[in-house]
Amino acid sequence: MNRAFEAAEISKSFGALQVLDNVSITVNAGESVGLLGPNGAGKSTLINIIAGYEKQDGGLVTLDGTPLDDYAPHVRAQMGVARTFQAGRLFPQLTVAENVALGALGLGLSGKIARQRSEHVLEVLGITDLEGIPAGGLSHGSARLVGLARALAAQPKYLIMDEPAAGLNEHEVPALLSALSKVREETGCGMLLVEHNVGLVAQACSRVVVLAAGSMIFNGDPQAALNDEGVKSAYLGDAAFGSGH
Amino acid sequence: MTTRLRLQELLGPILLVVAFSYAVGLQSAQGLLIVQSTLALFVMVLALHVFVGNSGVLSFGHGAFAMFGAFASGIVTTPSNIKEHSLQLQHLYPFLVNLNLGMYPSLVLAILAGAIVAGLSGLLLMRLNGLAAGIATFALLGVAYNIFFNNNRIGPGSQALLALPPFQFFEEPVVLTVIVMLAVYLFGISRAGRTLRATREDPLAAPALGISIMRVRWIAFTLSGAIAGLGGAMFAHVAGTVQVQDYYLPYTFMTLSMLIIGGGASLWGATVGTLLVTGIGQILLMMEQQKPILGIVVHLPNGTRAIVIALSLVVMLLWRSDGVTKGREFKLGMPKLRK
Ligand SMILES: Nc1ncnc2c1ncn2[C@@H]1O[C@H](COP(=O)(O)OP(=O)(O)OP(=O)(O)O)[C@@H](O)[C@H]1O
Numbered sequence A: 001m002n003r004a005f006e007a008a009e010i011s012k013s014f015g016a017l018q019v020l021d022n023v024s025i026t027v028n029a030g031e032s033v034g035l036l037g038p039n040g041a042g043k044s045t046l047i048n049i050i051a052g053y054e055k056q057d058g059g060l061v062t063l064d065g066t067p068l069d070d071y072a073p074h075v076r077a078q079m080g081v082a083r084t085f086q087a088g089r090l091f092p093q094l095t096v097a098e099n100v101a102l103g104a105l106g107l108g109l110s111g112k113i114a115r116q117r118s119e120h121v122l123e124v125l126g127i128t129d130l131e132g133i134p135a136g137g138l139s140h141g142s143a144r145l146v147g148l149a150r151a152l153a154a155q156p157k158y159l160i161m162d163e164p165a166a167g168l169n170e171h172e173v174p175a176l177l178s179a180l181s182k183v184r185e186e187t188g189c190g191m192l193l194v195e196h197n198v199g200l201v202a203q204a205c206s207r208v209v210v211l212a213a214g215s216m217i218f219n220g221d222p223q224a225a226l227n228d229e230g231v232k233s234a235y236l237g238d239a240a241f242g243s244g245h
Numbered sequence B: 001m002t003t004r005l006r007l008q009e010l011l012g013p014i015l016l017v018v019a020f021s022y023a024v025g026l027q028s029a030q031g032l033l034i035v036q037s038t039l040a041l042f043v044m045v046l047a048l049h050v051f052v053g054n055s056g057v058l059s060f061g062h063g064a065f066a067m068f069g070a071f072a073s074g075i076v077t078t079p080s081n082i083k084e085h086s087l088q089l090q091h092l093y094p095f096l097v098n099l100n101l102g103m104y105p106s107l108v109l110a111i112l113a114g115a116i117v118a119g120l121s122g123l124l125l126m127r128l129n130g131l132a133a134g135i136a137t138f139a140l141l142g143v144a145y146n147i148f149f150n151n152n153r154i155g156p157g158s159q160a161l162l163a164l165p166p167f168q169f170f171e172e173p174v175v176l177t178v179i180v181m182l183a184v185y186l187f188g189i190s191r192a193g194r195t196l197r198a199t200r201e202d203p204l205a206a207p208a209l210g211i212s213i214m215r216v217r218w219i220a221f222t223l224s225g226a227i228a229g230l231g232g233a234m235f236a237h238v239a240g241t242v243q244v245q246d247y248y249l250p251y252t253f254m255t256l257s258m259l260i261i262g263g264g265a266s267l268w269g270a271t272v273g274t275l276l277v278t279g280i281g282q283i284l285l286m287m288e289q290q291k292p293i294l295g296i297v298v299h300l301p302n303g304t305r306a307i308v309i310a311l312s313l314v315v316m317l318l319w320r321s322d323g324v325t326k327g328r329e330f331k332l333g334m335p336k337l338r339k
């Protein structure tokens, strides 16, 4: 059996609005895949379906061959699929250290292991100094990194990130990139990186899938995506294309 | 609101409760009564803190667990000859007439009764959120009330169960209360307590970390049911009687007010809220009864106490919904100046 995370032929409508139309995406174990698309392309909806927060109208999500349809979001997380949220969704009154520790506690790990993991992940992301701050008081960029740290504390098999670089400054983006490659080396976790920014995905991912208006318009090498006519026209007028944030 | 054992967070509230108990309780017979009933109410407030404070889900149903605890403990500690001869107990199941336990076994029974009722009802109730959960727990209180009010096979029905044995020693309810405080604190720093607070902070994010909201809420609900059972039984033994009305709306309202005014999220908040409401309540009561306070007699109309507590609750909910302690744990030292 192929060790991979797969969303196959996913369709989803909200009322009359078709948000996803027959979208398929596979992340092999240890692989990093980018998911690109302009605003409203359906990226977050796909993540919500994968994580069990929304139910698809058609198609199947599988983890290493096991269909996930019957599993609630918390079970999918325990099976090794971690996600971050576009809106951050940290626990505002809890400290950064506690937020991150909860990524391990939620899986049933002991308080001691959770603390060790929290310390380690904060160090990898270079945000140890934030440890004691209540998450509600963080800057936007820091909150993004803490959200990522919280997901990493679970040591997932597959990590799905919803625009982790949005709102990061020019120092934070490279830090994020190097942290991601370090995590990949350390844990071999497969990654699905949802982004607006083609340049960023090109650096972090070996393959990219492009969504536009709910359909898949490209699947392949990131550099080729930059030159693809279909991708270009989907992004026409979108300032994020090809440039930094 | 804490994640690991910090001794002062535990000892601060405990010292305050013990100091209050000795300072007030050894003064007079009336002081003793005030202390003992306050401690019994406090145990109930702690029960509410475990569930409501940590989960953020309101419960109006905990009076039901207190009822079960009070009646379970009461019916087995009322002497058999009284059970035989009391008019209101004529229809009691015969095995209950003959069943006699000591105070402490009866308290264990009360804890079990509260835990079982909470555990079973929680299987359904914990599927609900927000307003629906509040209303459903309220319905549970109504069900329990009607069970005890109308069923004279298991108790005195609408009448009172009399002649419950009191605590023998002053220290007994104090020690019981301290043990409950310890249990509540340890729950707070346990994995279940910490993940439960995460669900309170963001119920959408928590499942993404593998947390089953229903499961952690159920654990807390069952534990808090056990503690409420004990609180109800303590209240019964302090009063010497049990009547179902004693655990109904005023009891529910009073204990929830104590929790919310103090700050539901912390042990410190539950402690401060209980003592504050008790203190203010006592002063107002003396005024209602035209007793002198520091030599001055102020006359307030009857019911002032209830109105003031209700208004304080409204004020807190409006302007400081996390209570006078802001839901923080006890911490020595000066409050930090704002940056
Ligand atoms: N629960 C919902 N009900 C109705 N419409 C929805 C819902 N969720 C998303 N949509 C719509 O579906 C479309 C896709 O939204 P989605 O959030 O998946 O896009 P996205 O690719 O993540 O966009 P962005 O880059 O802005 O985050 C949008 O038009 C959005 O308005």
Ligand SMILES: [Mg+2]
Pocket (backbone or CB within 6 Å): A043, A044, A045, A086, A162
């Ligand atoms: Mg999105």
